[in-house]
Amino acid sequence: MPLVWVTGNAGVGKSAVCALLKSRRKFAVDADWDGFNHWVDRTTGQAVVDPPDPVPAGWLDRYGWQTSRTKVEALAAKASDKVVFFCGSAENDAEVRDLFDLAVCLVVDDGTLRDRLLSRTSNSFGKHPEELAAALDANEGAEAAYRRLGATTVVDGRRPLSEVADAILAASYEV
Template sequence: MPLVWVTGVSGSGKSTVCELLAQRGEVAVDTDWEGYNRWVHRESGEVVVDPPDPVPAGWLDRYGWLISRERVEALAAASRDRTAYLFGGVENEDEVRDLFDVIVCLVIDDETLKERLATRTSNSFGKHPEELAASLWHNERIEVRYRDLGAVIVDGTLPLAEVVEAVTRARRTPRPWLPGRMRPTPPS
C-alpha cells in the first residue's frame, strides 16, 4: 500500500489533518512530534532538542530541520499492508523522497499563513519574526516546487473535511517521479 508524504509550510494544516486521519483509524504520523525530525547544526552535525525561544538572529541559518531516513524506512516496511500518511516539512526531503509513493502538498496564501501562525497554540514556530520570514519565503516557492515534482496540490484553505478528503483521495494517485514505485498489495 502507498506511503503518502503530506507536506506544506508551517501552518498549512498538516498536524490538524494528521490528527483527524489518526482519529479515523488511519496510520497517520506527524514527523514533528513523533521523533522523526530533529534540529541539526549544519556544520558540526550536533543535534539539539529545541531551538532557543526566542530564536536568535541567524539560528535558522546554522541549524536545519531534518528527517531520519531510518525512521521513514521503518514506517514504509511496517505499513506494507495499509496506506500510511507521513506529515511534515523538512529540509532534507530529497534524501527520503524515493521512499514515498505519493506526495501531497498543502498550500495556503500568505494572509492565512500569518493568521494561523499567530493564533495557533500547538506549536510556537512562526511566532518569532525570523521564523515568520522564513515561512513566508518558503510559501512563495512551495507550490511551484511541488507542482514541478508532480505532487498532488491541495488547497489548505478549503473546509477541513474537504482537505482531508483530498489527501485520502490522493493515495490512489502514484506520482510520475517514481514509475512502478507503488508497493504491491500483499496477497489475500
C-alpha cells in the first residue's frame, strides 16, 4: 500500500492535518513529534539530543532538521497492508523522496505563514526572528522545490483543515 508524504514548509499545517487524519482513524505519523525528524550537526553528522530553544544566532547555519531514512524504511515495512500518511519535512527531503509513493505538498502565502508561526502553540519554531526569517525564506520557492522532488499534488493549506485532509485522501486513492 502507498506511503504518502504530506510535506511543505514549517507552518503550512502538516501537524494539524496529521491530527485530523488520525482522528479519522487513518494511519498517520507526525515526523516531528513521532521521532522521525531530528536536529543534526552538519559538520559532524551527529544528532543533537537537546537543542536550544530558541536557537541562538547562527545556529541554523550549522544544524539542520533531518528525516531518518532508516526510520521511514521501517515504517514502510511495518505498514505494508495500509495507506500510511507521513506528515513532515526536513532539509534532506531529496534523500528520502524515493521511499514515498506519493508526495502531497501543502502551501501557504508568506502572510499566512508568518501569522501561523507567530501564533501557534504546538511548538515554538518560527517565533524567534532567525527561525521566522529562515521559514519565510524557504517559503519563497517551496512549491517549486517540492514539485522538483516529485510532489504530484499541491494543496492550498489556507483552505479549511477538513478540505485539506479530503484533498490528501483523494490524492492517495489515485495511487
